[in-house]
Amino acid sequence: MVTLHDLRKRYPNGVEAVKGVSLDVPAGEVFGLVGPNGAGKSTLLKLIAGLLRPETGKVVIGGRDVTSQPAQAARVVGLMPDPLGVYTDISCQEYLEFFAMTLSIPASEKAGRIAETVALLELGSWLDAEVETLSAGWQRRLALGRVLLSRVPVLLLDEPAAGLDVKARAELLGVVRRLAGTGRTVVIASHILPELQELADRFGIIDQGHWAEVVPGQTFFRRADMQTGFGGAQWELRCDAPERAREALAAHGLSVPPQLPECPLRLAVSDAARAAEALAAVVQAGVAVHDFRRHETGLTELVLRCLRNGAEGHS
Amino acid sequence: MNPLLWLELRVRVRERRLWVIAGFFVLMLAIISGLAMAVTRMDGWHGDEASPAVLGQTLTWATLYCQAGLLLILAPLASACRLSQEREQRTLPALINSPLSAWRIALGKLYGAWAFTLWLGVLALPFLAVADLWGGVATSTIWLGFAFNVLMGLTLSTLALGLSGLFGRSLTAYLATGALLFFWAAALPLIGTLTLALIAGHGHEEPAANLIGYIFWFHNPVYPSIALSMRESGNMPPGGWASVIYALCVWVLLGAGGLRLAVHGLKREVY
Numbered sequence: 099m100v101t102l103h104d105l106r107k108r109y110p111n112g113v114e115a116v117k118g119v120s121l122d123v124p125a126g127e128v129f130g131l132v133g134p135n136g137a138g139k140s141t142l143l144k145l146i147a148g149l150l151r152p153e154t155g156k157v158v159i160g161g162r163d164v165t166s167q168p169a170q171a172a173r174v175v176g177l178m179p180d181p182l183g184v185y186t187d188i189s190c191q192e193y194l195e196f197f198a199m200t201l202s203i204p205a206s207e208k209a210g211r212i213a214e215t216v217a218l219l220e221l222g223s224w225l226d227a228e229v230e231t232l233s234a235g236w237q238r239r240l241a242l243g244r245v246l247l248s249r250v251p252v253l254l255l256d257e258p259a260a261g262l263d264v265k266a267r268a269e270l271l272g273v274v275r276r277l278a279g280t281g282r283t284v285v286i287a288s289h290i291l292p293e294l295q296e297l298a299d300r301f302g303i304i305d306q307g308h309w310a311e312v313v314p315g316q317t318f319f320r321r322a323d324m325q326t327g328f329g330g331a332q333w334e335l336r337c338d339a340p341e342r343a344r345e346a347l348a349a350h351g352l353s354v355p356p357q358l359p360e361c362p363l364r365l366a367v368s369d370a371a372r373a374a375e376a377l378a379a380v381v382q383a384g385v386a387v388h389d390f391r392r393h394e395t396g397l398t399e400l401v402l403r404c405l406r407n408g409a410e411g412h413s
Numbered sequence: 414m415n416p417l418l419w420l421e422l423r424v425r426v427r428e429r430r431l432w433v434i435a436g437f438f439v440l441m442l443a444i445i446s447g448l449a450m451a452v453t454r455m456d457g458w459h460g461d462e463a464s465p466a467v468l469g470q471t472l473t474w475a476t477l478y479c480q481a482g483l484l485l486i487l488a489p490l491a492s493a494c495r496l497s498q499e500r501e502q503r504t505l506p507a508l509i510n511s512p513l514s515a516w517r518i519a520l521g522k523l524y525g526a527w528a529f530t531l532w533l534g535v536l537a538l539p540f541l542a543v544a545d546l547w548g549g550v551a552t553s554t555i556w557l558g559f560a561f562n563v564l565m566g567l568t569l570s571t572l573a574l575g576l577s578g579l580f581g582r583s584l585t586a587y588l589a590t591g592a593l594l595f596f597w598a599a600a601l602p603l604i605g606t607l608t609l610a611l612i613a614g615h616g617h618e619e620p621a622a623n624l625i626g627y628i629f630w631f632h633n634p635v636y637p638s639i640a641l642s643m644r645e646s647g648n649m650p651p652g653g654w655a656s657v658i659y660a661l662c663v664w665v666l667l668g669a670g671g672l673r674l675a676v677h678g679l680k681r682e683v684y
Binding site: 144147148149169172173175176177182185186187188192196197199200201244248 | 505
């Protein structure tokens with residue numbers, strides 16, 4: 099659905115924000131875009147949306163090359179930028195009507211299209227309120243409403259949950275989850291990685307303008323756990339005598355790094371059978387085991403490792 | 414209807430600023446016209462009784478020049494932030510990401526700016542209608558003066574819109590507009606007058622004065638009104654009617670340039 103071919107973008111100040119990025123996002127996929135500040139995420143989204151023109155490379159959406167025709171991109175891509183930028187001195191109803199007019203939606207369809215969007219985003223009770231009186235979360239919903247009015251097949255969401263409290267964030271991500279269920283292609287850039295981990299089918303980790311990793315979600319986590327580069331699968335052990343357990347594991351050929359008091363021992367093993375052997379060795383040493391479980395590596399940790407590996411690779 | 418015009422009308426009508434500016438405009442017209450009429454009547458009391466025609470003339474020219482002066486300031490002032498404000502409020506990416514072309518966005522903004530200028534123009538109509546009732550100035554002259562003023566206002570608001578498209582900050586756009594206005598309306602005529610004084614007495618004054626007029630004077634925002642009042646008092650304007658037509662052509666060209674500038678500004682990657 100969205101194909102990027104060797105995109106490069108250099109700003110007038112000389113900063114090369116995107117350095118030869120290629121990507122293929124199939125229809126219906128939720129693609130998570132992560133990376134540190136200034137990595138090129140927002141630039142990449144603006145290139146896809148046709149707001150910026152690349153130095154080289156092209157953007158193909160639904161088979162159409164939109165690089166030289168930003169107006170074409172506007173008909174298939176909806177961008178919710180960050181910062182949001184909403185007109186604050188009109189009502190929500192007027193805001194949606196205005197953007198319905200920009201989309202040239204026929205008068206006979208306009209009311210229905212707005213009602214559909216309002217229902218999906220649960221904006222009903224705010225329609226007559228001035229936009230500036232809305233909380234940040236509701237303003238984000240309204241901005242998402244603008245994008246949804248167009249019924250575009252591709253949604254680009256730049257930090258959709260930025261600045262929201264926990265409740266507003268959960269609600270907005272619920273909306274994004276519902277949208278993903280409607281078969282739209284969603285590219286979502288976010289710093290809030292645990293939520294992104296739940297939503298995305300694939301992740302692209304961008305750093306200094308190029309990919310550090312682009313991998314499917316599940317594969318990513320499995321591989322991240324197993325590869326030596328990531329330290330092997332992590333298991334956590336809680337017991338009454340950590341020092342004795344460490345000695346037993348060392349005798350079994352497993353070195354366990356020192357842990358802070360009250361923290362579980364963390365050991366890296368290649369598979370579940372090896373983990374069972376390690377547990378047996380600890381029990382045989384007379385240690386009372388309280389808990390032994392596989393440590394689930396979070397996206398945050400993995401992204402940090404990816405970036406660290408990337409930085410070492412570059413150096 | 415252009416969506417941007419729809420939005421501009423909705424937003425501006427609710428702004429208290431619009432009504433404050435309109436109130437100021439009418440108040441200034443009323444004060445200056447009233448004072449001009451009072452002075453005329455007082456002259457009449459000292460000598461002959463001022464005739465209705467004299468009062469009509471006074472009211473006409475006081476209103477037209479006052480309107481010209483106010484439009485010279487207020488029309489560009491109201492347009493100078495229309496595009497830069499979109500950048501400041503970060504609403505421009507949403508507009509650019511819509512199927513609206515840069516031309517349609519610029520035209521929508523332009524119509525909004527023009528609507529404000531026309532609104533200010535219309536506010537002077539009651540004064541001109543009263544002046545017309547007094548007599549003393551041909552109705553066609555009053556309407557021509559009104560049309561010159563409105564056209565000048567539209568040109569200036571278009572130019573200011575163009576400059577606002579170039580800048581990311583409204584303050585910069587205001588300053589640039591003010592500088593351009595000062596250069597066009599005040600500095601150029603001053604330079605022209607001084608140049609004319611320099612070449613005086615060297616012979617060939619007539620063709621040189623004409624050339625200097627075309628370069629520095631005749632395209633001035635208030636020149637057509639001055640030419641009109643000169644004709645009304647029985648004198649031909651310095652460059653004849655050709656100079657007025659020249660002025661109007663320059664205005665149209667400047668307006669077109671302003672619109673082109675606005676479109677160019679919208680196509681710039683300033684997000």
